[in-house]
Amino acid sequence: MILLKRLIKLSGIPNMLAHEYFGIDLEIVWKTVKDDLPILKKRLL
Numbered sequence: 001m002i003l004l005k006r007l008i009k010l011s012g013i014p015n016m017l018a019h020e021y022f023g024i025d026l027e028i029v030w031k032t033v034k035d036d037l038p039i040l041k042k043r044l045l
Contacts, residue, residue, distance in 0.1 A: 006036050 010032065017024065 010036060
């Protein structure tokens with residue numbers, strides 16, 4: 001369930017990056033890259 005919530009959260013990132021140029025919190029983006037993407041990578045591979 002936690003992974004599903006994280007995937008749903010991650011799925012909105014491309015849209016946010018494409019349309020909210022000045023509303024992007026780089027700390028949140030970096031935290032996602034650092035904390036969530038390695039977990040996703042392990043699950044997918």
